[in-house]
Amino acid sequence: MNIFFQQVLNGLTLGSVYSLVALGLTLVYGILHIPNFAHGAFYMVGAYISFYLAGSFGLNFWLAMLCSAAAVAVLAMLSERLIFHPLRNAPALHDMIAAIGLLLFLEAVVQAIWGADFHRLPAPYTQILRFADLTAPAQRILIIVAAFILMIGLQIFLRRTTTGSTIVAMAQNREGAALVGIDPVKVSLLTFAISGALAAVAATLFAPINLIFPAMGHLVILKAFVIIILGGMGSIPGAIVGGMIIGFAEAFGAFYISPAYKDIIAFALLVIILSLRPQGLFPSEVR
Amino acid sequence: MLQLEDVKLNYGSFRALDGINLSVREGELVVMLGANGAGKSSMFLAISGLRKLSGGKVRLAGTDITRASPNTIVSRGLVQCPEGRKLFASMSVERNLMLGGYVHRADKAGLKTRLEEIYEMFPILREKRDDHAGSLSGGQQQMVAIGRALMGRPKLLLLDEPSLGLAPLVVRQVLDTIKSINAGGTTVLLAEQNAYAALQIADRGYVMESGRVVLEGSREELLNNETVRRAYIGG
16 A cells, blocks of 8 residues: 555656646747747756755755746746747747757756756755655655645636736637737746746756756656647646646556656657547647 | 728738728728628738738827737727637636726726626626637627627727628627617727628728728718629629
8 A cells, every 4th residue: 555655656746747847838838839848958947046046055945946936937038038039930940949959058058057967956854754654755745735736826827817817818819819908028928937937946846856967857848748748739737637647657657567667658658648639638728 | 090091911922902091080980891802801900910011001099000019009999809709719708808808907997897888788798707708609709709809998999700600680780789889989990791781880981802992982872882782782
C-alpha cells in the first residue's frame, strides 16, 4: 500500500510541475500560435535566479520564488516585445527559429554566469510527513499543494475577472476581441508574463528535489509539448490533465517497468493517444 | 459623423476597395447594398482599423482615425457587429456581453444598467445568460453579437450582414431591432444583401460593386431605381 501511495505521490509531484510548465506554454500558444521553445529556458532561468537569490543573499525560499517569478515574467515580456512581436506577420517558421535561438542564447548566458556544473537548491522543508502508515516528504506535498493553488487561481483569473477574460477572448476570436476594444499588445504581454512566472515557480518548486544545470529545460519543455499536444493545443484543462497523465505514467512506469524507460514513456503515450484521438483530449476548450 | 475619402485597400495585387467616398450623418440609418464580394466587409474592417488602408482617409466626428488602432476606435464610439458574429464561443452569453463593454469596464454600474437594457431588448438572452454563446441558434447568436456591440455604447454602430443565414421571420425581427436602436439615437451603418428588407428601415443607401460606390440615394430613390430593383430586389 505504502509503495503504491509513494508512486501516486511521485505522479502528482511530477504532474504538478509538468502541468504548470505546460499551462504557460499552452496560454502563449492559444494567444499567439507560437510554439515557444524558449519556454524551457524560462524554466531554467527561473531555477537559477531562485538558486542565486537563496544561495548568495540567503533569501527565504518563498521570497526567492516570488522574485524569480517576477524576473522571469519581465524576461518573457521582453522576449515578446523584442523577438516575437516584430515577427507577427512573418511565416510561422520564423517564430520557431527565433524561439530556439532565444533558448540557446539564454542557456549560453546562464552558462557564462554560473558555469555548466550541477547545483542544488536547499529544500526549505526537510521533514517527512506521516499519515497513519503512509509517509511523504514535505517538499513533495508542498509542490502539489502550491501547484493546485496556482492552477485554481489561474482558472478563477481567466474565467471570472475581466482582465483574465481578455486572454480567453483573444484566444477564441482575435478579431472579435479587437472589435470590442481589447488591446492585443497588452494581452500578449500579460500572457507572456503569466507564462514566464508559472515556469519560474514550477522550476523553483521542483529545484530542491532536482538538479539545476543549463540544459535542465530541454526534457521538461519536450514533455510540456507532449502534454499540450495530448491535451489539445491552447486548451487549459488539457494542459492540467495532460500534465497529470504524463506525471503518473512516468512515476508508475519508472517503478513497475524500469526507471531507465521513464523518459520514453511520455513519448510512447503521445504516440498511442494521438493514434486513438488525433485531435487531442480537449480539442476546442479555449479556441 | 463618419466620412470616407477616397479609401483604397489592397490585398496583395487585388484591389478590394477602389476609392470609396461616403458619409454618414449623425442620427441616420444608412444601408450599404452590394453582392457578395463587392467589398462591404473589407470596408467595414478597414473603418474599424482591422485592415491597413492603402490610401485615403477615414474621419469619425471630424477626427482622423485612418491610422488609429481598433481599440482606440472602439473607445471613440465606433463599434462594429462583424460579419460571422465573431463571438467568444465557449464563453457564456453574459460574459460575451460584458466583454462588449470592455472599454467602459471602469463604469461597473453603467455596464449593469446597459446589460439590463440588452436583456429587455432580447429577453431570450436573459434565459440563456449562462449558456455557451456557441451553443445558441443562429438568430440568438446574432442577438448576442448585436447586444455585445451595444454594450460598447456606440455613437456609430456598424452592422455587417446581421441577417446572413437567418430565417425570414428572424430577419424581420433583427431589422426591427436595428430600427429601434437607431430610433434611440444611435447612428447606424448597415451592410446588407437583403436589399428590399434593409431599404425598408433605412434613410439612405449606397450600392457597392467591385470595391466602388456605384450608386447612392435616398430610400425611395433606391427602391425605385431600375438597376437596384433588377440586381438586388428581383422585380
